[in-house]
Amino acid sequence: MARRRSVPPPVNRAREDGTEWDTMDMDMDNNDDDDDDDYDYESDGTASKSSTETNLMDPADCGEDSKKETGDLTSLLADDENPPEYYMEMMTAPSGSLLQYNEYAANSLKLLDRIKQEWFKFCAFVKQEPKEMYRRMDVRTLYTFFNWVLNQRRGKGGRRRQGLKFQSSLDTYWKIFRLVYEREMQEKIDRETSLRVIKNVIPKLAKLYHLKKGHRKKSVVYLDDLVKVVETTVTTTKKKFGHGRQRILLCLFFQLAGFSANRPQALLNLCYRHIKLTLLKDPDSGPNNILIEFTVEFAKTFLGEKEETTFIVPEIIFDPSLILSPHVILLGLLFADRAFAALDGEIVLTSARQLIDLKIPEDTYQIELHLDPALNEVPVFRKSDRMLERVEISATEALTYSTIRPWIRRVGELSAFRDIVRPYSLRYGAGKALDNSGHVSEAVRSLIFQHSDPRTFLKYYLHRKVDKDVRAIVQGLDPQEHIMRAACRMLRSVNPRRPQELTTEQSKSVNQQPHIQKLIQQRDRLSGRLGRPLKKHKGTVLYEFHKKISRELAGARQRARDTLLRDVQEKFDFEEPLREIKRQLSGIEVAKTFHGCLNANETVPAPQLRLITALLTLPCETLRDEMLRRTEGINAVAAYCLFEEGDTCRLPHDKRPTPLALQRVRVEVHVPPPPSQREIATGAVMKDRRPLYCFICLEKFSTHGGVTKHLGRRHLQHIKPGDKISCPRCDMVLKSKMELQSHAYHVHSTVSPADL
Template sequence: MAGRKHPFDHANDSDASYSPDDEYGEDDCFDKNEADDSSPETEATDIEDLSCDVDDQIQLFGGNVHPPEYYRRAIEGFNDSAYEAQDYSDGSKLLLDACEEQWRRYCEVLGRAPQECFESLAASTSVRVLYNFFDWSLNQKVGKDGRKKRGTKKSSSLGTYWKVFRLVFQRATGDKLDAKMNRRMHKVLRDLAKKHGLSHQKRANRCMAIEDLREQIQTTISTTKKSFKLGELRILAVLFLLLLAPAGARPTSILRLRFGDIRLALVRDPEGGPHNILIRFTLAFTKTYLGVKDAKTFPIPETLFDPSLLLNPHVFLLGIIFRHRAFRAPSLTSPEHLANLDIHPDERELPLPLRGDLKDTYIFRRAVKDLTGFKMSADKPITYQMIAQWIRRIGEILGLEFPTIPYNLRYNAANEFDRSADISESLRNLALDHANSNPFQKHYLGREVCADTWAILRGQKPQQALIRQACSTGHSISKRRPTDLTPEQAASINTDPLIRRMELDLRGFRQGSTQYKEARRRLRNQKESLRRALKQKIRDEWTAEQAVDDIELQLQGVGFAQQAAVDTSGPQRPAQKRLVSALAAPLGNTVEGQYRRRDNAINAITAYCLVEEGQTTRRPQPPAGSAGHTSVGEPPVKSPQHLALMSVFVKSEKERPRRCFICVAKALTLTADDGAVEDLIHEFYTPGDLSKHFRRKHLSNLQEGDEIKCPICDVRLDHKDHLRNHALRVHGTVS
C-alpha cells in the first residue's frame, strides 16, 4: 500500500523541510493478503474452534466494560476534524504558525479577513495576491515586536517558505492549492528572487574528514578561548561529535539520546583478542513527519590499541557514565574495575547494564545555575542551536575558513558509506534515514568531486589523499586567521553614523525609563550586529590578502612575516592540563599498559566534568547520588586560602567581612596553583558590594525545591530566609 503523496514537489527529498510519508510495511496490522486468503492447511475443526473462541470473547467482554449507550453517545459526539489535520513535529508547527501570522498581518494591510483571502485563492487561479504577499514579506525589515529581521538571502529559503505556505493553506481550508496555480508560482518565485537579489548558491556540503575531526576535538579540549559553564559541557561537546561521526545521523537525534538508549557490554573477541567493550546506541528520535520512524541501533566496538584517544568515543562516554555513577552494579564505580571483569565460559557477552532510574534522562543536558554555581539540569536538553554555536566557535579558533556545522560530519559519513565496499546502498539509506538514493545524490554527494579524475583518465595512480584533503573542511586551516576583532577594530564601530545617531537619541531619555531601556537595548544589539559583520568581512578578505602578502615577502627574500603573539585567552587550569595530557598519552606496548592509558583518560574526563569554567563560578560538583556537596578541606596555615577562610567568620554582629563565604568555599576545593583561587578569595571594595554580589550571584539563582546548604560550614538550611539569617549571623553578610 503506497504512502500518501507528499504535498511538496520534491517528494523524495527527506532532508528538505518536510519528508514524505513512509510506506506501510509488510507487517501492517491490516494486511490485505492475510485478511482475504485462507491458508490451505487450515482444517474445518480449526475454524469451528476459532468461531467458538470468538463467541466466548463476545460473551465475556460484550457490554461489560461500557454499556451500549456509551458507544451510541461516542458516535454522536465523535470529532472527525481532529483526524483531518496532518501531524507535524514541533519545529514544523513553529514554521506553520509563523507563516500563518505573516499572512494575517498581510491581510490587515489589505483590509481583509485572512480566511476570506484563503477562500479567494481556492476559487481562483490568479497569482496576483500570492505574488504581492511574498513581495511584501521580502520587504519586511522589522518584525511585529520591533526587532530587526535577518531577512531572506537565498532563493532556496523562498522556495521553502512557499512549501510552508501551501501547508498553511491546506490546514486552513482542508484542500490543496490548485495545481495550475502551483505551476505558475514557480515562475513567480524565480522573478521575486531576481527582483530582490536572492542568491541561488547552495550551502557548501563539505565533509569533515577524520583528520579534521581530530583537530576539532583537540581544539575543543585544549582551548581557553571558548569557555563552557561546566566542564561536563566541554566533554559532551566532544562526545556529540564522536557519536555523530560514525552514525551519520541527524544532529537532533544524537542530542535526544537518553541513558536508556545506550547499552554497553563486555564482548568476547571471535578472533581471540582481549575482551572488547561494545557500545550500542539506539536513535529513537528521527524526523517524525507523519509518524515515528523505526529506531536504528549502531554498534561501536572499542579500538583497544587506539593511536589517538581523542577519537575514542568509549573513553568519553565511560567518563560521563562514571561521573554519574550510572552503572547498575553498585561496585562498578571506577574504570580500573573493567579490567577485572570476565565473560562466562558458555557466553559471548557480559552486559554492563545502566541504572533504571536514569533510563529517561538525557545524556546531553545543559547547565543551570544554583546557589553556589552551576549544576547539570535534570530535564533540559542541549538544543541544536547551542551545540551548533559551540562547534562554529571552535572551528573559528581552529582557523577554518568556512563555518563549521554538525552536518559536515553527516556529509562525511554519507560519502564514506557510499565509497565503502562493506556498506550497500540499502544500508547507507537506512543509516541516513533516506527512503531512497535521491536525497543522497541531491544533498549529500559532494559537489566538489572528490576523485583524481585526471589521473584516472590517464591511467595513473590517483592522488586520493591529496584530493580528499582539498575537498574537506580542513583544507583552509590557518592558525593566523583572525578569530576576534582587535580592540581598535571593535572601537571603530562607534564612529558609524547610525551608532552616533542612536547614542544621541539615548541621551534624550531619562535613565531608568522604559524608553531609555528599550533604546539602550537597540543600541547594544546594533553594535553587536556591526561587530559581527565587521568580523565576517575581515575573515572573508583575509585569505586572499594574506596570500598576497606571503607571496610578495617571499619574492623579496624576506620570508614569512613574524606576527606578534597576542593571546587574549587565559592559561589552562590544572584539571584541563591533566585532561589534555591524559588524552595525548602515547600508545602502550602491552594490553595492561593500554588499559592504564584508557583508565587514566576516563578518570581525567570524570574529574573534569566537575569543574566550573566561569570567571566567578568555579566549583567542582559531586557525583550524582553522593551525599551533599564536595567537602571543604582545611588549607595550609597562613596560605591565601587559609587567611580567606578565617576572614569569613565574624565574632560580633557588627563585623562586616568583604569576602564571599560561598566563593571562598569554592576556592578551598581547588589546588593552590589554580588560577581561579585568586578571583574567588578577592576582597570586595565595600561590604555593600559584597551584599550586591551575594544577592545577584547566589540568592537569585535559588530555585523552588533546591537543597540549601552552607558550603563552608556544612550546615543544611531549610529555606532562603534561613540562609540569609545564617549569612548575617555567622559570616556577617547582609542580604
C-alpha cells in the same frame, strides 16, 4: 424432557434509573427432542448430570444474597464492560480530532504557526479578513504577501530580523505557506497558481530584492577535520561551558555524529535505555572487546513511525588517538553518573580499573555490563542549570539543538576554520565517507540515513565538490587520493594567525558609525531627562522607551562588530598569502610554527590538564600498558564530568588580567602565614572594606567593579522564585534576593549591580 432455563447475559449492569438491561433469551424450544444432556455444577466445580436444576435468575429460589452473588458472577464473566449504547453514542458523536492527525513534529508545527501568524499580520495590515483572503487566493495576492514579508524589519517583541538572503529561502517560505493554506482550507492551492508563483513571482521578487541564487554553502567535516575539532574542544580555554560535563558531552556528540551520520536531534534524544555495553570475546583469540550498542529513534515522523536503528561500535585496541574514542568518553560519563546496575543494593562496577581484570567464562561469549534500570528514561545529553552558588546538571531535561549549535560554531571558529561548522556538517562528512568506502551498500546507507529513497542522499547530502582525481583516471594513471583528501578537507583553510576576535580599539571604532552615534545621542538625552538612578522610574513610559533604545543600541553595536570582524577576516585571507609570498621572495626567514599569544592570559585548570594529557597520549607497546592508558583516560573524563569550570571571560583578550597581574593584587586582610589561597579569600570577604573576591564562589578579581559585575551576572540573575538562598560564608538562610543583596553590602561590603 427438562426445559432449559435462561442463562445470565454477557452484560447485566444496572441503568442510572435503577432498571436492568434486558437479558438475552437463551431458552430452547419446548418441543425440542434432542438428546443433549443437561448439566449442573457440583460443589467441586465439575460438571455432572442432574435431574435437579437451579435457576440463578429465579427470585423464588434465591434470596437477596444470592442475587448479589449472581450480579458479581455476571460482571466477572462479561465479555465487555460497556453497554451497546456506549458504542452507538461513540459512532454518532462528532470528533474533529479523529479527522485530523498530527503529522508534523513539534518544531515543524512551530514553523507552520509562525507562517500562519505572518499571514494574519499581513491581513490585519491591509485590513482584510484572513479566511476571506484564503478564499480569494490568487497570484497577485501571493505576490503582495511575499513582497510584504521581504519588507519586514522587526519580528516578535520588536526584535530585528535577519532577513532572507537567498532565493532558495524564499522557495522554502512558499512551500511552508502552501502547507498552512492546505491545513486551513482542507484543499491545496491550484496547480496553475503554484506554477506561476514558482516561475514568475519568486524570480521577480529575488531580482527586486537582490537575493542570491543557489543555496547556502554546506561545510563538510571529514575525519581530519573531526580530529581537529575534538582536540580543540578538549584543549581550549577560550570557550568554557559552565560545567565540565558539557565539554565532555560535546566531545561525545562530535564522535557519535561523525561516525554514525545521525541527525543531531536524534542523538540529543538518546537515553540510557538506548545504550548497551558488552564485554565481548574475540573470536580470533584476541583481547576481550568492549562493545557499545546504541539505538537511535527516528527523528522525522511525517510518513509514520520508523523502526529504530541500532549501531554497533567495537573498541579499537591500541587506538592511535583516544580523542576519537567514544568508549573512553562514554565510559567516563557512566562512571561519573554511577550509572551501572546494582546487585543487592551495591553498585558492581564503580571504576574503570575493574574492567581490566574482567574475564569471560570459557563456556560463554560475553558479559553484559548492565546499566541501572532507574536511569532508562534519563537523557545522556542533559542541560545544565545555574544556581546561586554553582552550576548543576539537570536530572531529566535534555540538551536542546539551539544550545549545542552555537557551541559547535564557536569551536569551529577556535579551530581556525574558514567555513562555519554546523551540527549537520558532521552528517554530511560521515555520509561522504560511507559513500566512498566501498564497504557500505546503497541499502545500508539508506538504513543509516533513514531514507526511503536513495535519491534523497544524492539531492541533499552528496557534496557538490568532486573529490576524485578525474584527470588521472581519464589518463589511466593512479589517482592521487591523498592529495584529493587534503584538497577537500576543511583543514586546508586553517590559519592560526587569522583574527578570531576584534581588538579593543577595533571594537570601540564601531561607536563612530552614524546610526550608532544617533542611538547614543537619543539614549543620553533620555537618560538626562530621567535622571539618576534610572531604577526609580521603572514602570513609566520613558523608562520603557529608554530600555528599548538601550536594547537597540546594544544590538546595533553587536551587528557592527560582527560585520567588522568578517571584513577583517576577509581582508586577512586575501592579503596574508600575498604578504607571505613577499616575505619569502625578499629573503626574510619565515617562522616554522606559530604560537598565538591569545592563550597567554588563560591558565589551564588541573582537571582539564589531566584530561588533555590522558587523551593525547600515544599507544603503548604492551596490552597491559594499553589497558592502563584507557583506564587513565576514562578516569580523567569521569573526574572532569564533576568539575565546574566556570564561564567564558567577557573581556577582550588584550584587556584580560594576566595571572601575574592577579598575583600582584593586594589582598586587604591580615592573616598569619602560611595561609592557603582559599583562607585568604574567605578572610577577605569577611572584612569591612570592599574585597576583591566574590563572597559566594571566592573568585578573584583585579577591581571592585569586577566583583560587582560578577555578582550580578554569575549569581543574582539566576535566582528563581522559590529557590533556597543562603550565604555559604555565614551559613545564613535568606528569604529573598533583595535580602541577599542587603546581606552582601552590610556583611561582606560587596555592592550589587544597580539594574537588578
